[in-house]
Amino acid sequence: MSAYRVVVVGCGSMANVWVEDTKGRHDVEIVALVDIKAEFAQAMADRHGLTCAIYTDVEQAIQETGANLVMDITIPSSHHHVCTSALRHGCDVFGEKPMAATMEEARAIVALAEQTGKSLSVMQNRRYNANIRALRGLIDAGTIGRIGYIGADFFLAPHFGGFRDAMESPLILDMAIHTFDQARFLIKADPVSVYCHEFNPPGSWYAGSASAICIYEMSDGTVFCYRGSWSAEGAPTSWESAWRVTGELGTAVWDGEHAPFAEIVGPGEQAGKFLREHARIEADVSWPGHSGHRGCLDEMFAALQEGRRAETDCRDNIKSMAMVLGALESARSGRKIDLAAYY
Incomplete structure (x- = not known):
């Protein structure tokens, strides 16, 4: 079993970059794609040659696949729901910027990360x-x-x-x-x-x-x-x-x-x-590092492997927000x- 069983949430255009930069890693398996429209998730699976499960509910996807990492590539207004759902189900999260739509939601995410011992790392490529x-x-x-x-x-x-x-x-x-x-x-x-x-x-x-x-x-x-x-x-x-x-x-x-x-x-x-x-x-x-999204993903994965906070951990990134x-x-x-x- 791969070290990281990944659920990708949000199958818009930016998700293609995330998936392309992730699927080639030897320690990662994309186990599910989630979107409010199942046909969008299926189209992404077909585009990238993925045979993973398709869902419209992030909590169901986590529970049924045994995921331990969620990639939140949804719109800002959805980040709080996706991220808190993932953290409560024992997953670490990699998410798009901004980390939330409001400071209240951002502070709630930070508090939940502290409470659960899990992390949200934000894409600042x-x-x-x-x-x-x-x-x-x-x-x-x-x-x-x-x-x-x-x-x-x-x-x-x-x-x-x-x-x-x-x-x-x-x-x-x-x-x-x-x-x-x-x-x-x-x-x-x-x-x-x-x-x-x-x-x-x-x-x-x-x-x-x-x-x-x-x-x-x-x-x-x-x-x-x-x-x-x-x-x-x-x-x-x-x-x-x-x-x-x-x-x-x-x-x-x-x-x-x-x-x-x-x-x-x-x-x-x-x-x-x-x-x-x-x-x-x-x-x-x-x-010597990779540029852009791939470089940021490298740092996020390295932080998980080394048991430390990523450079763009939510407790730091809230200050940019x-x-x-x-x-x-x-x-x-x-x-x-x-x-x-x-x-």
Whole structure:
């Protein structure tokens, strides 16, 4: 019997990525697919050559297959039900972001994970990239000294069509959690407060606010500034954002596509110079892990095998979720929000 008997819940387009990255593992057997429409689950089974059972109820699927791991790839409003059902039946959970639809539901999931001794690990695939690991390496090594500012620019113009075009806050709700989580990953700090201004610029094809500027105070004293738009035609940034991290000795930058680097105050006598000379430090991009979803899944499985919390365990990821919902509260109220009570 495989170490992990997996029930996959939710058979939409994103589930194809999860299934493809999972089914080849020697220690995993997908024992059931669950969807509110059995025909959707059967179509996924046929697409991936799976002969597993098909269900429309997650609890029945767990009980009848002896599953010990649930992959929750449903819509956010379903995450609380799927996750808590799985935890109560003795399963660990790997889930899509956001971990829940509300902070109350997220806190309830964390409490149940503590109570049951099981875990929810959240898919934050943009942490898993050799370049972002290299950028963190520059920071961790003290290359630029103690940091005081981190900024991320995210400017793209995707014409999705469908539900995103009608959302009230499409950028922050559907995408910004990736960048917020990346910022926490890079500086190893958590959000303390946020001020956010949302707006919908001229020419936007979104009904809701497709642009935002957010300023976060972080637990280490750093200020994190996010500037983003999903209706910015021309000169696009990477989907990974464009980053600038400023420290007491210099600055590290990453354009989201190429290797990051730092520029620090150069050696030699520089006293009295109006603008000092700088030396460039190249980052080490030799990180050996897989990129994207597969890299995050590798970490999730490794955490289970080693009996530890994953990098994106719910007790950590709730802080990234707080950055999203706190920003929305700030935008709607027009005031700075204290995030201490959020998580």
